Amino acid sequence: MVFDSGGLYQPMGGREIVCHWLSHIKLSRIIILVSIVLVIVPLITHYYLSKVESNAPSGDIHRTRSKLEAFEDFSTLKASDLKLRIEEMLRIKGSVSAELRVLEARRQRLQLEVASFTQRIDELKQELLHHQTELERLKISVEQAQVAQREAVQRNTPDLALPKRLLPSLPPATLAAQPRGSGSACRMHNCFDHSRCSLVSGFPVYFYNPDQHPVISPEWEIEGFVKTTLKQTLGYNPHFSTDPNTSCIFLVLVGEALLLRGNSSSTVVETLLHGLPYWGGDGRNHVLLNLARSSSSVGPDSRATSTGARDVFRGVDTGRALVVQSFFSRARYRRGFDIIVPPILGQPGGDVWQECPHLLPARRKFLLSFQGELHRSKETDREDDASVTDRHQQDIDSFVVEHLQGMVFRRTSDRFLFHFECSAGMTSPAGTARLVKLQPDAGGEWELCGTESSRAAVLRESTFSLVLVPTQVDVVSTTALQTRIYEALKNGAIPVLLGGDQVELPYAEVVDWRRAALFLPKARVTELHFFLRTVPDADLLVLRRQGRLVWERYCASVQSTVDTVVALVRDRLGIPPLPAEDEPSPSVFNASFVPLKTDAIVPEAEPEESLGPMEPPYPSPKFKRNYTFFLTQGHEVWNDWGDPFRLYPQLPFDLVLPSDAKFMGSGVGFRPIGRGAGGAGKEFCESLGGNNPREQFTIVMLTYEREQVLINSLGRLYGLPYLHKVVVVWNSPKPPLEDLRWPDIGVPVHVVKASRNSLNNRFLPYDAIETEAVLSVDDDAHLRHDEIMFGFRVWREQRDRVVGFPGRFHAWDLNHGGWLYNSNYSCELSMVLTGAAFFHKYYTYLYSYWLPQAIRDKVDEYMNCEDIAMNFLVSHITRKPPVKVTSRWTFRCPGCPVSLSEDDTHFQERHKCINFFTEVFGYMPLLNTQFRADSILFKTRIPHDKQKCFKFI
Numbered sequence: 001m002v003f004d005s006g007g008l009y010q011p012m013g014g015r016e017i018v019c020h021w022l023s024h025i026k027l028s029r030i031i032i033l034v035s036i037v038l039v040i041v042p043l044i045t046h047y048y049l050s051k052v053e054s055n056a057p058s059g060d061i062h063r064t065r066s067k068l069e070a071f072e073d074f075s076t077l078k079a080s081d082l083k084l085r086i087e088e089m090l091r092i093k094g095s096v097s098a099e100l101r102v103l104e105a106r107r108q109r110l111q112l113e114v115a116s117f118t119q120r121i122d123e124l125k126q127e128l129l130h131h132q133t134e135l136e137r138l139k140i141s142v143e144q145a146q147v148a149q150r151e152a153v154q155r156n157t158p159d160l161a162l163p164k165r166l167l168p169s170l171p172p173a174t175l176a177a178q179p180r181g182s183g184s185a186c187r188m189h190n191c192f193d194h195s196r197c198s199l200v201s202g203f204p205v206y207f208y209n210p211d212q213h214p215v216i217s218p219e220w221e222i223e224g225f226v227k228t229t230l231k232q233t234l235g236y237n238p239h240f241s242t243d244p245n246t247s248c249i250f251l252v253l254v255g256e257a258l259l260l261r262g263n264s265s266s267t268v269v270e271t272l273l274h275g276l277p278y279w280g281g282d283g284r285n286h287v288l289l290n291l292a293r294s295s296s297s298v299g300p301d302s303r304a305t306s307t308g309a310r311d312v313f314r315g316v317d318t319g320r321a322l323v324v325q326s327f328f329s330r331a332r333y334r335r336g337f338d339i340i341v342p343p344i345l346g347q348p349g350g351d352v353w354q355e356c357p358h359l360l361p362a363r364r365k366f367l368l369s370f371q372g373e374l375h376r377s378k379e380t381d382r383e384d385d386a387s388v389t390d391r392h393q394q395d396i397d398s399f400v401v402e403h404l405q406g407m408v409f410r411r412t413s414d415r416f417l418f419h420f421e422c423s424a425g426m427t428s429p430a431g432t433a434r435l436v437k438l439q440p441d442a443g444g445e446w447e448l449c450g451t452e453s454s455r456a457a458v459l460r461e462s463t464f465s466l467v468l469v470p471t472q473v474d475v476v477s478t479t480a481l482q483t484r485i486y487e488a489l490k491n492g493a494i495p496v497l498l499g500g501d502q503v504e505l506p507y508a509e510v511v512d513w514r515r516a517a518l519f520l521p522k523a524r525v526t527e528l529h530f531f532l533r534t535v536p537d538a539d540l541l542v543l544r545r546q547g548r549l550v551w552e553r554y555c556a557s558v559q560s561t562v563d564t565v566v567a568l569v570r571d572r573l574g575i576p577p578l579p580a581e582d583e584p585s586p587s588v589f590n591a592s593f594v595p596l597k598t599d600a601i602v603p604e605a606e607p608e609e610s611l612g613p614m615e616p617p618y619p620s621p622k623f624k625r626n627y628t629f630f631l632t633q634g635h636e637v638w639n640d641w642g643d644p645f646r647l648y649p650q651l652p653f654d655l656v657l658p659s660d661a662k663f664m665g666s667g668v669g670f671r672p673i674g675r676g677a678g679g680a681g682k683e684f685c686e687s688l689g690g691n692n693p694r695e696q697f698t699i700v701m702l703t704y705e706r707e708q709v710l711i712n713s714l715g716r717l718y719g720l721p722y723l724h725k726v727v728v729v730w731n732s733p734k735p736p737l738e739d740l741r742w743p744d745i746g747v748p749v750h751v752v753k754a755s756r757n758s759l760n761n762r763f764l765p766y767d768a769i770e771t772e773a774v775l776s777v778d779d780d781a782h783l784r785h786d787e788i789m790f791g792f793r794v795w796r797e798q799r800d801r802v803v804g805f806p807g808r809f810h811a812w813d814l815n816h817g818g819w820l821y822n823s824n825y826s827c828e829l830s831m832v833l834t835g836a837a838f839f840h841k842y843y844t845y846l847y848s849y850w851l852p853q854a855i856r857d858k859v860d861e862y863m864n865c866e867d868i869a870m871n872f873l874v875s876h877i878t879r880k881p882p883v884k885v886t887s888r889w890t891f892r893c894p895g896c897p898v899s900l901s902e903d904d905t906h907f908q909e910r911h912k913c914i915n916f917f918t919e920v921f922g923y924m925p926l927l928n929t930q931f932r933a934d935s936i937l938f939k940t941r942i943p944h945d946k947q948k949c950f951k952f953i
């Protein structure tokens, strides 16, 4: 209410009165009067106006007039009258102000009322908006459900699931004895009984207990270590079976001869072999393991000149059995049938990573090193065709050696270490050097000098390690050669095989050796130095890293050798591996207990936009590529990111279809935006789009005795689109309080009872996780729905990476060297913490079963660093940095113990973790990135009738 004097009171009249009066009264009074008038006039105005208001609408104007007329006589009044008048005026003033107060109160009341109505309107508008969003969402949901229904109706190829393993029921039938030597032409198609190995058999492997069925000459000793270890490790192999009736292949450990005497060994071996209960006349589907073990890992009391495995099968009729060993002559080796393995040199037990040096620096003291001595056996002096060839080869070798020796004296900054004769002085400081005759009957073999540790010392100082293949051309592999390669890989010296074109390396049909070693024909020895100098650091490190991968995965121990042999035969047959095991997820509640529910969810903040449809639960399809994935991605599985020993339900590397496929016959499961026509925000929110079929994600939340924090976090997930399930890992030994009220958020909340309180539980491959996408969040993390949705969409396009919100980096310690963990603001990051990040379920298997145990132990020791370990793992596998996603606000967690993450010991531990993990991996796998994902139309000017992808991000 504006109090305006202009309307009813005439200002002209007022001024006239004053003028008239002035002429009669002295100046001194004038001032008083003026002030009085100045006070009174407005008061009167108030008064009359209030009268006007209260007595409206009629009669009041007249009354106002009469009052005003009284002022006409004002001039004629005496001072005493004036006083009276003033008193009256004051009285009037009093009543006026009283009325004013009332009015003011009323005004305020009305204002309040207006405000409350406005608020109500706003609320209603909000509600309307919410209902519209909800309606919108329901509409989308209905549409999506219809699409899903149509899909289900149209699908004419039902999911295949073979009901039963097809297994043979009898041991191999005994066939009539084959003529001697008929096995020499064996290949898989003519000597292998495929009928025992159905695609769905699961590839059972029977192992003859070497104590019950020893295949060794009575004069030989089988080495206890290999026998015991093999028995143990086979127990860990999932294909291992004790039932010969149903098995596909039969493993036979053939005596590792430590000592060979006499001449009848071949007959003895043959008799023992043919006497095996399931030999079946020709040894079909038998795999004869002859695992070499070099003397250096045998105890000091053992015979100094013990041999590794020689060709124990010389003169033995092995029939149709596959032969697995390190030594093969060209005549005996049946490519694609027999298997070359590295010698067994690993120490029993212990993590293999501890045996490897750091991959860096790229260049070491010596560019190239070689230590060995050419062994010339009497056999090569025989006068026949082979020896003529061998002589020629010996000439070549002499030339090679001469040339190499010349290289040392050339004017070059590169350093070489060549010893072509073993001598006590050079090999080991302790002077215990001795010649290890690994292949006494193989002429032209380059024998190893010194002990394993003295050789390792040299290899660790060498960038490249020269491997001279035997002079003999009729061998495809020798134990000494394989030992050299094994030791070079282990010690990070890249093997350079001079004459590499004439030999075969272990598991060559699956392992791509060209990524781990260099091959040169002997004739190129003159170009060797030039060639090595051209290798840039990046390639050098790739070669070295790949070498270590091959060594760790396929060579390092008895276990890896046996697993690889089994996997290789299985791979040949096209049978898929057995599935990786999920972790059982027992509920924290017993079967009879029904947890209490909260009455109704009051969403903390209304979603202001429709983010996606509400869908019925849709677990990701599993095991769709059992029989094809080894065909299309087998190379990567064996040589890159894969694990050839296990079958995983899905992989982050699964292939994508060409874009047109989804519109031309392969559209099942796809949800193209605008049904393929595309579109901005509105259409975008209706479908997932992208290159992958529809899917949902699982939230995994680790919690420890913070029930209310957890319950609040769960409540905030109400109405989150594409959420399949929430898996809460209950790390506390105490079960949740019985009267704890759990929010009903529209999707199942599965509370898993953890077997112990460990941060590693966050990454267990629980069977309750039925989607590929896993969103790992801290129990106190506060993520908005649009942030989660956007993160999910980004992850769908970066399925092999960690995609999330809080970024951190590893910084170089300028003062002390080594790595520091850093959480400061930075324009570069290398880790995304798993307190709020998406990753593929595949990585939970790798984290739990594949990562060296030392890392999980360190996580348990510090109760810290599990997120760093996960980033290491993923960057190691992919060689890519994680992806940071824009959040609307900086990631925050209100209930977070700020003190904890800023706590000094917490940081100190994280520094230590980073350095320790680097040691385990042998290099720093983390990579830097300056990339952050925003939604496409973020900060883009778009027409008003179009919506952005997200309102705020």
Ligand SMILES: *[C@@H]1O[C@H](CO)[C@@H](O)[C@H](O)[C@H]1NC(C)=O
Binding pocket: 160, 161, 162, 578, 579, 623, 626, 647
């Ligand atoms: C693929 O392998 C998995 C795990 O062994 C099995 O559950 C699934 O039924 C198999 N699928 C087909 C089509 O054979």
Ligand SMILES: *[C@@H]1O[C@H](CO)[C@@H](O)[C@H](O)[C@H]1NC(C)=O
Binding pocket: 169, 170, 171, 243, 244, 245
């Ligand atoms: C394997 O088959 C044989 C012959 O039918 C039978 O005697 C034997 O009990 C079977 N063994 C097993 C483990 O089933």
Ligand SMILES: *[C@@H]1O[C@H](CO)[C@@H](O)[C@H](O)[C@H]1NC(C)=O
Binding pocket: 590, 591, 592, 593, 738
């Ligand atoms: C299940 O748990 C509830 C509460 O913890 C307990 O009262 C009840 O006896 C349990 N029932 C069984 C069968 O263990």
Ligand SMILES: *[C@@H]1O[C@H](CO)[C@@H](O)[C@H](O)[C@H]1NC(C)=O
Binding pocket: 821, 822, 823, 824
């Ligand atoms: C983070 O930045 C502050 C201020 O620049 C600095 O004092 C502190 O040392 C930094 N912390 C780390 C871990 O680098």
Ligand SMILES: *[C@H]1O[C@H](CO)[C@@H](O)[C@H](O)[C@H]1NC(C)=O
Binding pocket: 261, 262, 263, 264
């Ligand atoms: C070697 O074989 C011959 C003929 O079979 C036999 O007479 C001789 O005793 C054998 N020598 C040894 C050490 O077994």
